[in-house]
Amino acid sequence: MLNLITFDGGAAAPLGQLSLLGALLFCLAGLGLALLGGVTRDARAVEAARRATWAVFALVSLGTLVLLFALLRDDMSVRYVAEHSMRASPTWIKVTGLWGALEGSILLWAWLLAGFTFILSLTLRRDALRPWALGTMFVSLLFFVGVCATVASPFTPLAAIPADGRGPNPALQNHWMMAVHPVLLYLGFVGLSVPFAYAVAALVTGRLSDHWVVVTRRWTLVAWTFLTAAIVAGGWWSYETLGWGGYWAWDPVENASFIPWLLTTAFLHSIQIQERRGLMRSWNVWLIVLAYASTVLGTFLNRSGIVQSVHAFAGGPVGPVFLGFLALLLVLGTLLAAWRAPRLRDDAEPPAALSREGAFLAGNWLFVVFAVMVLVGTLFPTLVEAVQGRRDASVGPAFYNAFAIPLGLGLLLLMGVGPLLPWRRAEGQGLWRALWPLLAAGLGAAAVAFLLGIRHPGVLATVGLGAYNLLGLGLLTARAAKQAGGLGATLRAQPRRYGAYLAHIGLVVLALGLAGSGTYRRDAQVTLNLGQPVQVLAERLELTAIRQETRPDGRSVVAHVRIDGEPFRARMNTYIQGGDTPFPAPAVRYRFTGDTYLVVTKTDPKGQWASVRLIESPLVSWLWWGTVLICLGASLTLVNPARPVRAAAPRLAPATD
Amino acid sequence: MSAPLSPLPRARVRRRNPWPPVLGVAALAALVGAIAFGNLNQSLEYFVTPTEYQQQRAELQGRPIRIGGLVRNAKYDPQTLNLRFVVSDGGASFPVQYTGAVSDLFKENQGVVVRGQFQGETFHASELVVKHSEEYNVPKTQAELKDMLKTAP
Numbered sequence: 001m002l003n004l005i006t007f008d009g010g011a012a013a014p015l016g017q018l019s020l021l022g023a024l025l026f027c028l029a030g031l032g033l034a035l036l037g038g039v040t041r042d043a044r045a046v047e048a049a050r051r052a053t054w055a056v057f058a059l060v061s062l063g064t065l066v067l068l069f070a071l072l073r074d075d076m077s078v079r080y081v082a083e084h085s086m087r088a089s090p091t092w093i094k095v096t097g098l099w100g101a102l103e104g105s106i107l108l109w110a111w112l113l114a115g116f117t118f119i120l121s122l123t124l125r126r127d128a129l130r131p132w133a134l135g136t137m138f139v140s141l142l143f144f145v146g147v148c149a150t151v152a153s154p155f156t157p158l159a160a161i162p163a164d165g166r167g168p169n170p171a172l173q174n175h176w177m178m179a180v181h182p183v184l185l186y187l188g189f190v191g192l193s194v195p196f197a198y199a200v201a202a203l204v205t206g207r208l209s210d211h212w213v214v215v216t217r218r219w220t221l222v223a224w225t226f227l228t229a230a231i232v233a234g235g236w237w238s239y240e241t242l243g244w245g246g247y248w249a250w251d252p253v254e255n256a257s258f259i260p261w262l263l264t265t266a267f268l269h270s271i272q273i274q275e276r277r278g279l280m281r282s283w284n285v286w287l288i289v290l291a292y293a294s295t296v297l298g299t300f301l302n303r304s305g306i307v308q309s310v311h312a313f314a315g316g317p318v319g320p321v322f323l324g325f326l327a328l329l330l331v332l333g334t335l336l337a338a339w340r341a342p343r344l345r346d347d348a349e350p351p352a353a354l355s356r357e358g359a360f361l362a363g364n365w366l367f368v369v370f371a372v373m374v375l376v377g378t379l380f381p382t383l384v385e386a387v388q389g390r391r392d393a394s395v396g397p398a399f400y401n402a403f404a405i406p407l408g409l410g411l412l413l414l415m416g417v418g419p420l421l422p423w424r425r426a427e428g429q430g431l432w433r434a435l436w437p438l439l440a441a442g443l444g445a446a447a448v449a450f451l452l453g454i455r456h457p458g459v460l461a462t463v464g465l466g467a468y469n470l471l472g473l474g475l476l477t478a479r480a481a482k483q484a485g486g487l488g489a490t491l492r493a494q495p496r497r498y499g500a501y502l503a504h505i506g507l508v509v510l511a512l513g514l515a516g517s518g519t520y521r522r523d524a525q526v527t528l529n530l531g532q533p534v535q536v537l538a539e540r541l542e543l544t545a546i547r548q549e550t551r552p553d554g555r556s557v558v559a560h561v562r563i564d565g566e567p568f569r570a571r572m573n574t575y576i577q578g579g580d581t582p583f584p585a586p587a588v589r590y591r592f593t594g595d596t597y598l599v600v601t602k603t604d605p606k607g608q609w610a611s612v613r614l615i616e617s618p619l620v621s622w623l624w625w626g627t628v629l630i631c632l633g634a635s636l637t638l639v640n641p642a643r644p645v646r647a648a649a650p651r652l653a654p655a656t657d
Numbered sequence: 658m659s660a661p662l663s664p665l666p667r668a669r670v671r672r673r674n675p676w677p678p679v680l681g682v683a684a685l686a687a688l689v690g691a692i693a694f695g696n697l698n699q700s701l702e703y704f705v706t707p708t709e710y711q712q713q714r715a716e717l718q719g720r721p722i723r724i725g726g727l728v729r730n731a732k733y734d735p736q737t738l739n740l741r742f743v744v745s746d747g748g749a750s751f752p753v754q755y756t757g758a759v760s761d762l763f764k765e766n767q768g769v770v771v772r773g774q775f776q777g778e779t780f781h782a783s784e785l786v787v788k789h790s791e792e793y794n795v796p797k798t799q800a801e802l803k804d805m806l807k808t809a810p
Binding site: 612 | 681685688701702703704721723735736737738757758759
């Protein structure tokens, strides 16, 4: 394989294409073998299917490596490289070219999917679910590898080889976050295919015990953590490069990643009811089918150009193909679940409203309503276009905020009360005793915030609910520490519980960041003349210099501005392939209490003045720190609990709390 | 004591009351519908060209819209950040007023999408989007413009 580097230019495209076609053959063979093994229960066929995943992974890896080398070696005989890369780019930009455009991003998706399937093939137990879970993974693989090998092949050769490529999309090389965000996002999306595969296997075999839920909890958590990190990383990228000082615009493609997140979050909570109480079995199947389908929907929206977005690539034939796969997933998932629904019996009556499972169920409904509303907002313009024939209509952020804020506050409310309630049922008296300190803390915090001058009802509610949640988690921890004989003991015994608590604390921090930066953001635009200080937003701005810088891949105009004596360097980057289009690179001063954000929008060619935009938004960094806490908490829930020495019995069932 | 054989096997499937899920889904649909259609019609923002605006003036006057066309007669004062120009699609033209920093891309005869609303005959813009195609070229002809405006953000 190392010989690849010495191949002459023309070999990359055929080698890559061959490896993808080979992978496609192994996908077909693996699917056939898995189905055969599932139907005949022949262990040899299942084993062969399992090994086919290794071949698929090896071949897709080879294809990915070929594309990577083609990008690094500026092999312009490959159309993808010629159209989306160029010689002058720094090396890391060439690497990100692997997912910087349509074909490469689908190849990355297929590669990660093959990698996950490979890991799954190593961990999958020898049980009745095995052939069907493998078979479902092969269906997904067949689709993604098939798309890569046919309609969106990155290895189409070019007849006329250009001297240099057209270069990457300038917006994608403005920030290092572009090296992180797409990979995290695909890891999240791809990770959801595993619980989906298990759900399908459970439905097909009729083994609808809670085994599949127990097995997939870890997979779901890992996928969810990547997805969470990816969504926020995307927000940070937007904040750092688009120059508008915001991080979330309810853009259709942002929504497309948010819908699976909402459904997966609901799933992570409702599978606990299934694990603990044997309830909500069919609900969980539906949730994971919809969550996985929504990742495909997201990709379809992203790639088809059917909705307008900053992310939309020109689609070509990929859009309809994704729509077909989406329809297949939904139709087959629905038929399968409808066929097996009578067997998805719950062990007990529906949960009582005043119980932990009742709170989880209510939270689930809020998540689902939230997801449906986001979907409605995303697709509504398309519907209007189809029904009314108006060419273009769009739904503004006002629409989303109208429901996102109350639903978010409702979730914060349930998040505090849920862990306090016992399983099965709570008596009204006991609930009130548990709840009043929290409510008092919430009201107290809101009152303090009011006295400090906060008048916005949404922010007051967020502050109140934040205090209410933190006190609730603190009280629960204190109580458990007392029982277990120390904080360390309870932490070691219940990492899953404290991981969840930590994630909830992270969410409170994130919510406060959203409330603060969303409500109290201040924005001003002004033209600064060289050496003439101006008072803007209670800051003193002075333009000290405008410098031109030349880079191999373009040039930059840097405005040196002093804000209250501190130097800021706001840039405007232009790229060779971007023509005259400037891309702002704002200068941001990150502070715990709030950020100062400076963007240069226009400069005088003679260097005498610069128009700038100054944005002050409080608590923005709480979004990033909150996310760090959420991801740490989610990782902690994956840690196995320490067993007390005397209970040396082998652990059969996974942790239940 | 052995139980008498029953003529039919016991039904395996427990009969469930179908109403709670049906009512739940119906309530959800109603809620979504109410929020969506009550709220959406107000927050829907239409995108029109100057000619289209001329035809639908009664309906769109005073309402937040986006209008797209080519830039003509632009006058920009960097010191006050005041921008005046005319947006035109060949058929109709309207004066636009905007205050704020203007990107270098904003030039004569280039495609522009402005968000805002009409007050009388003047469009008061709150946001200015200079349109460029995927390849980051600004459209130069009327046909290119139409093509590009279709994918306005």
